[in-house]
Amino acid sequence: xxxxxxLAVGVCALLAALTAGIAFPAGASAxxxxxxxxxxxxxxxxxxxxxxxxxxxxxRMAAAKQAFNEVLDATPEEVRLGIRTLGAxxxxxxxxxxxxxxxQLYPVGPLDRTEAKTAVAxxxxxxxxxxxxxxxxAAEDLDGGEGSKRIVLISDGEDTCAPLDPxxxxxxxAAKGIGLTIDTLGLVPNTKLRxxxxxxxxxxxxxxxxxxxxxxxxxxxxxxxxRAADPVVTPVATTGADQCAKAPMLQxxxxxxxxxxxxxxxxxxxxxxxxxxxxxxxxxADRQVNPSYGLLLRATTERGREIVRGEAxxxxxxxxxxxxxxxxxxxxxxxxxxxxxxxxxxxxxxxFSAASGVKTTPGLPLELTVDVxxxxxxxxxxxxxxxGRGWWLLGALILAGFLAGLVWGWLSRWRVAxxxxx
Amino acid sequence: MRITRVLSATAxxxxxxxxxxxxxxxxxxxxxxxxxxxxxxxxxFRTATEIEQGQTATAxxxxxxxxxxxxxxxxxxxxxxxxxxxxxxxxxxxxWQIDVYDGLRRRQACQYGAQTRxxxxxxxxxxxxxxxxxxxxxxxxxANDPLPGTYYIRLTxxxxxxxxxxxxxxxxxxxxxxxxxxxxxxxxxxAEPLVPGVAVKSPEDEESSSASAVLSSIExxxxxxxxxxxxxxxxxxxxxxxxxxxxxxxxxxxxxxxxPRQVPPGA
Numbered sequence: 311x312x313x314x315x316x317l318a319v320g321v322c323a324l325l326a327a328l329t330a331g332i333a334f335p336a337g338a339s340a341x342x343x344x345x346x347x348x349x350x351x352x353x354x355x356x357x358x359x360x361x362x363x364x365x366x367x368x369x370r371m372a373a374a375k376q377a378f379n380e381v382l383d384a385t386p387e388e389v390r391l392g393i394r395t396l397g398a399x400x401x402x403x404x405x406x407x408x409x410x411x412x413x414q415l416y417p418v419g420p421l422d423r424t425e426a427k428t429a430v431a432x433x434x435x436x437x438x439x440x441x442x443x444x445x446x447x448a449a450e451d452l453d454g455g456e457g458s459k460r461i462v463l464i465s466d467g468e469d470t471c472a473p474l475d476p477x478x479x480x481x482x483x484a485a486k487g488i489g490l491t492i493d494t495l496g497l498v499p500n501t502k503l504r505x506x507x508x509x510x511x512x513x514x515x516x517x518x519x520x521x522x523x524x525x526x527x528x529x530x531x532x533x534x535x536x537r538a539a540d541p542v543v544t545p546v547a548t549t550g551a552d553q554c555a556k557a558p559m560l561q562x563x564x565x566x567x568x569x570x571x572x573x574x575x576x577x578x579x580x581x582x583x584x585x586x587x588x589x590x591x592x593x594x595a596d597r598q599v600n601p602s603y604g605l606l607l608r609a610t611t612e613r614g615r616e617i618v619r620g621e622a623x624x625x626x627x628x629x630x631x632x633x634x635x636x637x638x639x640x641x642x643x644x645x646x647x648x649x650x651x652x653x654x655x656x657x658x659x660x661x662f663s664a665a666s667g668v669k670t671t672p673g674l675p676l677e678l679t680v681d682v683x684x685x686x687x688x689x690x691x692x693x694x695x696x697x698g699r700g701w702w703l704l705g706a707l708i709l710a711g712f713l714a715g716l717v718w719g720w721l722s723r724w725r726v727a728x729x730x731x732x
Numbered sequence: 733m734r735i736t737r738v739l740s741a742t743a744x745x746x747x748x749x750x751x752x753x754x755x756x757x758x759x760x761x762x763x764x765x766x767x768x769x770x771x772x773x774x775x776x777f778r779t780a781t782e783i784e785q786g787q788t789a790t791a792x793x794x795x796x797x798x799x800x801x802x803x804x805x806x807x808x809x810x811x812x813x814x815x816x817x818x819x820x821x822x823x824x825x826x827x828w829q830i831d832v833y834d835g836l837r838r839r840q841a842c843q844y845g846a847q848t849r850x851x852x853x854x855x856x857x858x859x860x861x862x863x864x865x866x867x868x869x870x871x872x873x874x875a876n877d878p879l880p881g882t883y884y885i886r887l888t889x890x891x892x893x894x895x896x897x898x899x900x901x902x903x904x905x906x907x908x909x910x911x912x913x914x915x916x917x918x919x920x921x922x923a924e925p926l927v928p929g930v931a932v933k934s935p936e937d938e939e940s941s942s943a944s945a946v947l948s949s950i951e952x953x954x955x956x957x958x959x960x961x962x963x964x965x966x967x968x969x970x971x972x973x974x975x976x977x978x979x980x981x982x983x984x985x986x987x988x989x990x991x992p993r994q995v996p997p998g999a
Binding site: 496499508517520530533537542545589592618622629630633634635638677681682684685686688691695699700711714716718719720 | 777779794891928947964979984
């Protein structure tokens, strides 16, 4: 009985191994390209106001269509491009329905230029401007995969679907930690639209551009799509603890986390003897914060003794504040055999404060780089190899040489005299 | 400066390996092939566009963007970062600023130069400069002295009315560096330059040569300096030779010229 079972298990395992062996390589290579392919979702406002004829004498819609055609021609092969509309379908007055009006015009995937262009050609300015819901849907469109993700939002009017603040939506999307950037383009924007769109952009580390000419629009969207195609390191999400003992152990790499106002985050890194720990941290101001702020990164031992710290402070407009530290750990010669690596605790605290009326959750995004490299030898002298340079050095050497010569000469004269008298 | 040249020439005669010294003594690499200079800028530390020293990188951007570039700086160099921003035809007064960060993302001080400048309303362009401190080969871990490695430039507008946000601007940056030479030579060196992600990069490179993204793959044109050469070798060698000569002179002084008169011939 037992033998039969074993045999069965063995056959199953063999079969599984074979199938895996056959299935895996093909699947893996296909997955690799699609999984890391950069994804871009163009979100275009097709609300009624796009009829206004104020971009180089043609309507905003026509300008957008022309720009899209150019962009679709220039999109790099590897980019997975999708198009989403907002306010394209519901012409009525019902706010509730109008604010749900967002549709996928062209799914995110390998680009068929002709099909995409045909789809764009059908657009006619129609309804409301539900930016928030459109962003949420666009984030869903881009879900999955390891590559960089980018939403390019083109709009000509501020969101007409309060109370859902698109800026809050953008922040929530960023907080999901999927590495998504939202770039916004405002067509002939007014002050309110500028504020809203730049708020959306800043919440995700994107850019805001105000567009007044057709060629500007095409150039900018092209630039953004190209930017998405550039390979970037994707950070690994981690969650720091509130004390060192519970902190996650980090290897060399790039990490992201969120840190609320007034919170502290701890991480741990193992540093073997003769290695150097390099850590840097950036806290991004993804919402309106008060103008004075700071950041502190401390490396401590497990017992809480501070080894070294990096600190930064600033005021005024900023995207991030960042600092870093180095901790070279000397090679110990008196210890024999393998020495367990030292565990270094990293504590991150920022002193941003939220401007009044700004949501404090989720926390501000942190970006943490950790590198553990071979350490340097300790320097024994200020100057290189203890060498000197300059006229004073030459003078001193000449004087010393001269004096030595004199003394040597007198000595030998005295010796000759002593020898002669004897 | 002349003395350095003379000494370098002497070093040549001595047959010392002066190749690095000669390479170092040119003020900046003459590699300004502006044809392949980057025409984009990154928008974060992670996406910073890598530029070479002596290259003029340009980027079209919008007012309010944070533009990032990164460049390599090696020991003994004193980099100067210059940025020019061409502003739109009509705009209100706005302040622009460049910040320079090192490979650990620590802000580096500018010794001098207009790091922040306010462009008056309607001004055509604004020019910014930041002269960094000399990059040292080694420093104590508690200091934030500039060390060899990647440096990041961040260019942004720090004070702007909302009405000007998003307007198109053209930015260009250029980094040149002055070679400070032996006076900045210090003992010790870093095992690896301060290039972010250097610990992640090296093992991957051995396994596969695939073009995977790295945080920074920056390196100076002729590689990182090994750190052993400085003109202090020449100074010290010449000092030693002169001391020997002076010693012979001092000895000769005590002995007078030729044979002493008291010594009988044949002694």
